[in-house]
Amino acid sequence: MESEFTHLHVHSEFSLLDGFGRIKQLVKEAKDLKMKSLALTDHGVLFGAVDFYKACLEEGIKPLIGCEVYVSPRRLDQKEGNIDTNPYHLVLLAENNDGYKNLMKVVSEGFIDGFYYKPRVDHDYLRKHHEGIICLSACIGGEIPRLIIEGQLQKANEICQMYQDIFGKGNFFLEIQDHRMQKEAQVNEVLIDFSKKYDIPLVATNDVHYVRKEDAEAHDVLLCIQTAASVDDKERMRFPNDEFYLKSSDEMSRLFIDVPEAIENTNKIAERCNVSFDLESAHLPEFELPEGESSAGDYLRKLCETGLKERYQELTPEIKERMDYELDVIHSMGFDNYFLVVWDFIKYAKDHDIMVGPGRGSAAGSLVAYGLDITTLDPLKYNLLFERFLNPERITMPDIDCDFCYERRQEVIDYVIRKYGADHVAQIITFGTMAARGAVRDVGRALNMPYNAVDKVAKEIPMHPGQNITIEKALEENSELRKMKENDPEVSKLLDMAESMEGLARHASTHAAGVVISDKPLMEYVPLYRNGDMITTQFPMGLLEDLGLIKMDFLGLRTLTVIRDALENIKHSQGKEINLDNIDLEDSKVYKMLSKGDTLGVFQLESKGMIAFMRDLQPEHFEDIIAGISLYRPGPMDQIPRYIENKKSPEAITYLHPILEPILNVTYGCMVYQEQVMQIFRDVAGFTMGRSDLVRRAMSKKKIDVMDQEGEVFIHGEVDENGVSIIDGAVHRGVPENVAKQIYAEMKDFAKYAFNKSHAAAYAVIAYQTAWLKCYYPTEFMAALMSSVMDDEKKVSKYIEDCRKNDIKVLPPDVNVSYDKFSVKNNKICFGLGAIKGLGKNAIVSIVNARESGGPFKGFRDFCEKVDLKALNKRMVEGLIKSGAFDYTGSTRAQLLLGAERMVDQVQREKRDRLAGQISLLDFGGNSSLKEDFLPDVAPFTKEQRLALEKEVLGLYVTGHPLEKYENTLKEKTNLNSSMLDSYEDLRDSGIRDGGAVIIGGLIDDIKNQITRNGKLMAFMTLEDLYGRLEVVVFPNTLEKYRPLLTVDHAVIVRGKINYNEEMNVSVICEQVYPLSLKADIPQVKEERTVYAPSEQKEKLVIHFTDFTQKPLLKEIKSVLMKTPGQVPVELHFEKEHKKFGADKNLWVSVCDELINNLEAILGQNKVEVLK
Incomplete structure (x- = not known):
């Protein structure tokens, strides 16, 4: 008989990059x-x-x-x-x-x-x-x-x-x-x-x-990853044998x-050893009630009633009933204090002029939150559901996420720390894990495999933001990857080893927004961790909730800072104070702007694909923005053509049953929101809203057993043990059984994609506010927008281009006008001093203070005399000159640069003399001091020289662009520019996928050479186009062939392939290089040109299925489609069910005989057609 033994010395994956045991x-x-x-x-x-x-x-x-x-x-x-x-x-x-x-x-x-x-x-x-x-x-x-x-x-x-x-x-x-x-x-x-x-x-x-013993090799590879070594390194850290299991x-x-x-x-x-964790109790912070208030519940009710009276003037029976219901649920779940805590720090922020968002997430569905001014969107008007936020039938912690001005978010956190005590408040840890592609690359490096071989394997694993594509899933879907694994033992070992690493915790970091607040010192409940200067919990947010601790998200939203700065700009330039809570959300002028696609800088609506979507959608009402934000995501995107078609032809909308019309009419007969799924359960079958939410959750998580069980209840109802009806069921309520089944099937299919309307509605408010500002105060808005991205030259360039298109003039910095950020004067935007490289905060404060106390600077000497030159060294003065900040003097930049040092030295000497009590000759009418005419008589800089200096100190060109004469050539000859690479979504919307052929053009800004492992020279090149920069990789053979063309400041066109890594950083692999000229003769890349715009598609591929029973064929069909990528949309028609589905854009094709033959081999003859 085997003796008993207990392991007392065990390391898991949380001994980061040392323990291999999950x-x-x-x-x-x-x-x-x-x-x-x-x-x-x-x-x-x-x-x-x-x-x-x-x-x-x-x-x-x-x-x-x-x-x-x-x-x-x-x-x-x-x-x-x-x-x-x-x-x-x-x-x-x-x-x-x-x-x-x-x-x-x-x-x-x-x-x-x-x-x-x-x-x-x-x-x-x-x-x-x-x-x-x-x-x-x-x-x-x-x-x-x-x-x-x-x-x-x-x-x-x-x-x-x-x-x-x-x-x-x-x-x-x-x-x-x-x-x-x-x-x-x-x-x-x-x-x-x-x-x-x-x-x-x-x-x-x-x-x-x-x-297990056999895991020793994988553990050894993990140690190599941790120490950036390879298994071949003899001196590396390693365990002596395979006995550590x-x-x-x-x-x-x-x-x-x-x-x-x-x-x-x-x-x-x-x-x-007998330790037990309390996974039942809650440890919410206690809100200190004002004197005279007896309970948190009563005080909450008092605040809520007061707030709702201000919102509605009169509490109608409907409002009163909803308020009472919500307050009862909140109280019964023990969350009175929680709401008061959130109300308090939101109030603090607003009292201190810290911009707060209109709401975020499902909390926007709470009337109590609306009454407390935690949210600002009327949940009754937009049919937002409280149960999506707090479900009385599912006890979970409430989750009110709050957006604050990006620059002042920390002030709110500091307030919470002061109020509840530093030992009661901490930020929350999160763990970075090894994703599929990253694991392949890490393991490949550790095994000392050639970079190109590993890269080829990694590229076969698809990447989609927000989706975790595992190696197992990639092998299942990608036949090419399967072949590589089956035919190459080295690749097989690489993938097996990487799969064993996949998902392992790699490093600890701090959650971007999460803060935990407790009733007692946190160390009573959770161990703490130091991440730099920040103290965080050692448990991530899900486990904190298990332990009864409440997590609150304090998010810094840059758009709120943009809105704040835009309102300040309006106040300074036009003397108007705008309250965005009072603007009309149905302003036709704003919707006309959105319909034209003029949405650059508009929150949630500025990606290339979203711009095209807005043009097609032609939004006319606030509900259209809510729906647009909800639909423009993978999955629901398939509904876009139907949504647009129904919006344009509302008379053609049909419903499976009239009972659905009041629920779906707001989205033109399309199921878009989670709340709609919940309402259908309630209105069609008699579910409570709480149970509706539970089933919706089960559907979104694909819990088949729950879905099957609840499907029967939805259709036929449910009785208790005494035979008393609990839920009527659709049939009992007069819905034909076949129709009920069809409704349930549609919900079941769509629920995994449905979006939270409360969250979309809250974010639609911010989208509309930014659109309104751009529509009515475009100059002030664009100045604020550029200030928010001042450290991102690519985005500033893009927004300057948008200003140019909209006839908004952007001027260089000006010491008499500019502040730290971009500012507005005479309906023109003046560059911010903070954009000048090397000009610190103290120098900017010195300039602004001197100007405001002593009046505008009359000239360069006057500037030197008034500002504190201790805060402004000679290099900073030169930066101001190069940027154009002294152009107002009438002197050229060339003159000022040559004479500046002499003038600064003279002024500093005079200041020292005055401090020492010496009297200059000037005080007796002498003329030894330098005046403005001291400047040398030199030729002004050429346009190219002037632009080069602007680029040097501002990171971009302001008064022109070296490539502007090639603008039309670049538009005609290239299919990619830097503005298309702001995000993965923009790249996806361009129709160019990883590995796709591209042509780019621009000036070579920088070249860095590097020696490969084989001793050959390759290069990493930065190419500057009209909108920003592109990174280009030039491998040895290409570099050798085109070396004469690859020099800094040379204008070139590059043919190559798109390459993006796990962080979605995009580069181009160079294959050919041509000199850029007005008559550049470059072969086109036609198949990669289009941007998403449904109305512009001239043909589509339609695949016909008999019915839903053929769905198992989809994997095989998907594999066939992926072999012929292109720009032709694909539609799937299920004849029996009369259903049409648009395939994801990454499955669009180039139509050819081989594609048609391969599809018909799966489905049979006459099942595939190309419609013009």
């Missing part, structure tokens, strides 16, 4: 090995504690929560290189809940005060927080083992007894390990002797870093057959 796999393996308990002891962290706890409970295994902490050789405050950089290891296990709290404190302290290369604690801190903790002396990295290896046996003896003293007799164990290492044998011999001498119990462990009880017993008590003690420790 938590669920470790726990499953322990169960398969018939173990009753298992510990988790990651290096220095408790990242995986809650996941591990839950996984163990699911498998019926007892979880032991621990950590292998790092112990500083000296005090925590001592941080000296070569002494404090290599701390000792020590294993700590929580014996009970008090011990777990102490363990959290120890682990948190390691990051908060002890971090020095690693999170460290010292002996004193352990002594203060030892209660309830069982300590093991750790591996050969432990303090006692290291001293033994160094031969310091007396010191090891003293430390041994010190730990016994810290943790108490029976709570400290000497840990012995056997991974077939000579040093371990040396250490074990001494530890066994110490055990006998000092009556300290032994415990046997295996230093588990992966699950989760061994069976029998294997461990055989290893320690001479010390059976060391095995027995693992189970004794496991029996003693």
Whole structure:
């Protein structure tokens, strides 16, 4: 019979890039090995504690929560290189809940005060927080083992007894390990002797870093990834053998057959360890009520009623009923305090003129949030549902996400910290994981495979933002990738190894917006982590919610900063104060602008595809913007042609049943929103809204068993055990059974794509506000827009081009007009001083203060005299001159550059003299001081020289462009420019996919040469076009062929292929180079030219299916379509159901005989047609 054993020294993937064991796999393996308990002891962290706890409970295994902490050789405050950089290891296990709290404190302290290369604690801190903790002396990295290896046996003896003293007799164990290492044998011999001498119990462990023995190679590759090494590097960090896995009880017993008590003690420790996590209670912050208020619920009601009276003037029965219902649900779920907390910090922001968004997410469906001024869109008017936000039939934490001005978001967080205490508030950790493509590249580098071979494999894995395309899924869908794996053992090994890494936690970072606030100090509930200067939780947001902690999102939205600056610009330039909450959301002038596609800079509506969509849609009402934001996404995009067609011909709209018309008429008969799915459940079948939301969630997550069960209820209803009807069902309500089934099938198919209308509506408000500002105050709006992207030269260039198209003049900086940001004067935009490279904040403040206190600068000398030249050095003055900031003086930039240093020196000397009490000749009517006519008489710069100087200091051209004479040539001869690469969506909408053929043109701005592994020269080139910059990669053979053309400032046209990486950074692989001239003769790339615009398509490929039973053929058809990419849209027609679906744009094709033949081979003759 196999003896029992418990692993007490186990590392998971949360020992980042060191542990290879996924938590669920470790726990499953322990169960398969018939173990009753298992510990988790990651290096220095408790990242995986809650996941591990839950996984163990699911498998019926007892979880032991621990950590292998790092112990500083000296005090925590001592941080000296070569002494404090290599701390000792020590294993700590929580014996009970008090011990777990102490363990959290120890682990948190390691990051908060002890971090020095690693999170460290010292002996004193352990002594203060030892209660309830069982300590093991750790591996050969432990303090006692290291001293033994160094031969310091007396010191090891003293430390041994010190730990016994810290943790108490029976709570400290000497840990012995056997991974077939000579040093371990040396250490074990001494530890066994110490055990006998000092009556300290032994415990046997295996230093588990992966699950099974065969995982050793993958773990070795992971170490290579961590250390940026390859498996061929002889000097790299590596484990000595393959013994660091989760061994069976029998294997461990055989290893320690001479010390059976060391095995027995693992189970004794496991029996003693009893930690339980409270996954039921909530720990929401307590809102301090004003004097005289008795309860949070009553105060919330009072605030809500007051706010709604201001909103509606009169509380009608409908409003009162909805308010009472929501308040009752909020109170019954225990969230009164939560709403007051959110109300309070939103109020603080608005009281301090910090721009706050109109709402975000499902909270926009709450009338209470509207009454509290948390949201600003009327949920009753737009039919937004409270249950989509808070479902009384599904107890979850509320989630009100808040958008703030990007520049002042931190002020709101600081307020919350002051109000609730720094120890009650923290930001939230998040973990970056290894995605499919990244894993392939990482593993390829570690295996020392050729870059091109790895790149070819990685490129076969499709990429879509927001979608996790796994290697398994890629192999399933991509026949080319399957062939590569089947035919090449090296590729097969690469993909298998990468698949084993996929999804592993790679690094910890801080969630962009999440903040947690608790009723007690956070360390009572969660360990803390340091990320730079920021303290975060060690658990991500989902697990914080499991522990009853509330997460709030404080998002910095750059568009709100744009709106704020635009309103300020309007106030300064026109003297008007605009309140955007009062503008008409149905202004026809705004919708005409949107319909023309003039949406650059308009929130959510400025991508190339969205511009084309707006032109086709011709929006006329606010509901059209809500629908547009909801539809323009992968999946729902297939509904766009039908939506547009129905909008143009409302008389042709048909409904499966009249009961659907009031629900779907707002979207022209199309199902667009999650809320519509919920309403159909309620109105057609009699579901409660709470249960409707539960079924909608099940549909979106494709829970087949739930969908099948609820489908029957939807059609035929449900009764309780006494036969009393709970839900009527559609048939009982007069809907024919076949129609009910069809309605349910449509919902089931669409629910996974349906969008949250509350969120779309809230964001549609911001979209409309920016559109309104662009429509009525375009100059002020564009100035604010450019200020928001001042550090992004490509975007500034794009917006300047948009200004040019709309007859808005953009001027260079001017010291008499400009501020830090772009500003408006006389209906023209003046460049911001903050855009000038090297001109710091202090210099800008000095210029603006001098101008405002002493009046406009009369000339260059007057400028030098008035500004504080201590804040403005000569290099900064030259930057101002080069940018054009002194053009108002009438002197040329060439004159000013040559004479500036002399003038600055003279003025500084005069200032010093005055301070020293000396009187210059000028004071007696003399004329020794330099005046404006001191400037040398030199020829002005040529246009090219002037533009080059602007580019040098501003990063772009302002008063012209070297390529403007080639503008028409570039439009005719190229199919890609830098403005099309602002986002993956823009690239997708251009019709050019990864690997697609492109022609680009521009000036060579920079070339960096690099030696390849084979000793050949390649280059990375930056090409500047009329809108920004493009990165071009030139491989050795191409570089050698075209080297004479590839010089800086040379105008060229490049033919090549698009290449984009995991971060969606786009470059072009150069294949051919031509000189750019007005008569450039360049072969066209016709098939890659079009941008999404449904009305411009002249043909489409239609594939006919008999009915939905043929859906399993879609995978095979998809594979065929992907082999002939092009610009012809594809439609799928299911004849029996009378359904039409547009294929995603990445499946559009080039029509050819081979394509038709391949499709008909799957579906049969006459099933494929091309319609003109």
